[in-house]
Amino acid sequence: MRHRAAYLAFDRFPSSKGSAVHIAQMADELFGFFGGGLLGVLGGGDLPRYQREGDREVARFDARIPNLLDRAEAFSGWAADHLDPHLGTLEVVHVRDPWSALPAVTAPGRRHRVVYEVNGLPSIEMGHTWPWASPATLGKVRELERFCLERSDAVVVPSRVIGGAVRGLGVPEGKIHLVPNGADVPDRPARPEGAPERYLIYVGAFQPWQGLDVLMRAFARLADLDGLRLVVCGSVPERRAKPVRRLAERLGVAERVDWRFTLPHAEVAAWLAHAEVSVAPLTGCARNLDQGCAPLKVIESMAAGVPVVASDLPAVRELMADGEHGRLVPADRPAELARAVRILLEYPDEAAAMGGRARRRIEDGLTWARSRAGLSAVYRALYPASAAR
Amino acid sequence: MTSQVNRCTVTTGFFVLGRCGRAAVAACGQCGRPVCAEHATGALCPECALAQGYAPQDPHDPAWVRGYRRRHYERSSQTYNDAYWYSSFDEYDRGAFNPGDEYSYGGGDFDDDGMDFVDS
Numbered sequence: 001m002r003h004r005a006a007y008l009a010f011d012r013f014p015s016s017k018g019s020a021v022h023i024a025q026m027a028d029e030l031f032g033f034f035g036g037g038l039l040g041v042l043g044g045g046d047l048p049r050y051q052r053e054g055d056r057e058v059a060r061f062d063a064r065i066p067n068l069l070d071r072a073e074a075f076s077g078w079a080a081d082h083l084d085p086h087l088g089t090l091e092v093v094h095v096r097d098p099w100s101a102l103p104a105v106t107a108p109g110r111r112h113r114v115v116y117e118v119n120g121l122p123s124i125e126m127g128h129t130w131p132w133a134s135p136a137t138l139g140k141v142r143e144l145e146r147f148c149l150e151r152s153d154a155v156v157v158p159s160r161v162i163g164g165a166v167r168g169l170g171v172p173e174g175k176i177h178l179v180p181n182g183a184d185v186p187d188r189p190a191r192p193e194g195a196p197e198r199y200l201i202y203v204g205a206f207q208p209w210q211g212l213d214v215l216m217r218a219f220a221r222l223a224d225l226d227g228l229r230l231v232v233c234g235s236v237p238e239r240r241a242k243p244v245r246r247l248a249e250r251l252g253v254a255e256r257v258d259w260r261f262t263l264p265h266a267e268v269a270a271w272l273a274h275a276e277v278s279v280a281p282l283t284g285c286a287r288n289l290d291q292g293c294a295p296l297k298v299i300e301s302m303a304a305g306v307p308v309v310a311s312d313l314p315a316v317r318e319l320m321a322d323g324e325h326g327r328l329v330p331a332d333r334p335a336e337l338a339r340a341v342r343i344l345l346e347y348p349d350e351a352a353a354m355g356g357r358a359r360r361r362i363e364d365g366l367t368w369a370r371s372r373a374g375l376s377a378v379y380r381a382l383y384p385a386s387a388a389r
Numbered sequence: 390m391t392s393q394v395n396r397c398t399v400t401t402g403f404f405v406l407g408r409c410g411r412a413a414v415a416a417c418g419q420c421g422r423p424v425c426a427e428h429a430t431g432a433l434c435p436e437c438a439l440a441q442g443y444a445p446q447d448p449h450d451p452a453w454v455r456g457y458r459r460r461h462y463e464r465s466s467q468t469y470n471d472a473y474w475y476s477s478f479d480e481y482d483r484g485a486f487n488p489g490d491e492y493s494y495g496g497g498d499f500d501d502d503g504m505d506f507v508d509s
Contacts, residue, residue, distance in 0.1 A: 001442075014404050024404040048400045050439035056403070057439060068486035069478050081444045132485035140478060264405070 005037035008100035101148035161292025182368035183303035201275035211281030217334035280310035284331035302358035325358035397425035
């Protein structure tokens with residue numbers, strides 16, 4: 001089978017992370033538009049190396065290469081090999097990071113267009129996760145990003161802040177398309193088994209820019225609220241929670257925190273729907289401010305009808321309004337966070353109204369259907385004839 | 390003892406994965422897994438059949454990456470008028486990304502668990 005479309009991502013797929021939800025939606029739209037396609041992603045574990053679902057092929061890179069840069073470059077080579085049989089028929093290659101973009105933009109005799117979806121910039125983010133990465137090394141990553149962005153035909157960003165970061169790398173305004181993240185608005189799911197009577201919820205991973213430390217410190221200030229628990233639905237394996245758990249113990253809140261790890265997406269939706277408040281304590285670091293983000297945890301909490309207390313960052317302001325859909329509080333201020341949560345708990349009617357308005361905000365403007373229509377418009381602009389086939 | 394019916398073990402689904410589970414009618418000629426009539430692609434299971442369409446995986450083959458590096462080297466050294474600074478990732482660059490060198494909460498979204506890169 002020769003494909004007209006390919007989607008490449010240096011991400012494990014499927015997985016319980018927000019990135020996988022996003023890939024599922026975007027790739028589904030791409031393959032629907034072009035009548036099938038090739039999805040090239042990371043695998044490992046129980047995931048099959050190759051899979052066919054109707055007119056879609058999934059190929060997974062599963063080589064265990066310890067060094068990150070070695071692995072990323074090997075993925076680039078692997079992706080080039082997988083694009084090769086399709087080069088005669090490919091019309092669009094949709095990529096998600098520089099290492100999947102590289103083989104797409106440098107393919108020999110390239111006829112296809114490249115859509116580069118920028119959810120983050122490794123040149124910024126890697127500095128937050130790999131302490132030994134020098135500024136010179138990150139500079140080379142930035143060069144790689146520029147190299148790929150320059151050669152892409154369209155750049156898709158999920159938030160205006162990320163759009164600004166991409167413009168800062170020299171991408172002209174006309175090439176940048178805002179396609180916000182979305183959520184499906186579910187019917188109210190059943191209460192999860194074992195759910196506490198009254199709980200706050202955090203959904204996501206544990207990197208420092210997520211602000212789990214701020215949340216734990218804020219939760220320590222709510223110790224007087226009898227029976228209130230914090231449920232942490234981690235999107236990564238349990239061992240990654242060790243530093244946060246240690247902090248929770250030190251702060252004396254560990255006994256009031258319930259942990260769940262890598263739950264399926266539908267189960268997370270149920271935990272969200274029955275929470276009193278969902279908390280997104282993103283820190284005011286360069287990763288969130290300069291690079292930007294488009295936190296699915298905020299959108300999915302709103303879709304579940306739960307009031308959100310989130311850090312007042314430009315990327316979050318694009319999604320929700322203070323006092324309307326929840327509360328925005330200054331980043332990195334546990335006392336402010338605790339106070340906002342306490343007020344919502346003390347005024348449940350107002351909190352419920354905020355949750356209701358949040359849900360309507362998603363229904364009216366931030367559904368996946370709307371995001372996909374936006375992406376489809378980008379494809380149509382690149383290939384006006386393709387939609388009719 | 391009763392003999393159990395062999396079930397097709399082919400992975401199905403896109404975002405939510407499962408096993409086919411239909412009654413198997415054959416075994417894959419390459420990997421030997423049981424496959425049902427729908428998933429039997431000639432003598433092979435879909436996974437083995439698809440793999441035949443691509444070059445064998447050789448992640449350590451540096452040929453492709455080297456080609457990119459050469460082009461990138463030429464271009465960036467002209468841009469910066471510096472033949473060394475932006476040449477490519479060298480051993481020093483790579484040395485910062487060995488397993489265990491990431492922060493203990495994981496290499497961001499780019500670690501051994503997920504191995505992926507930027508989260509949404």
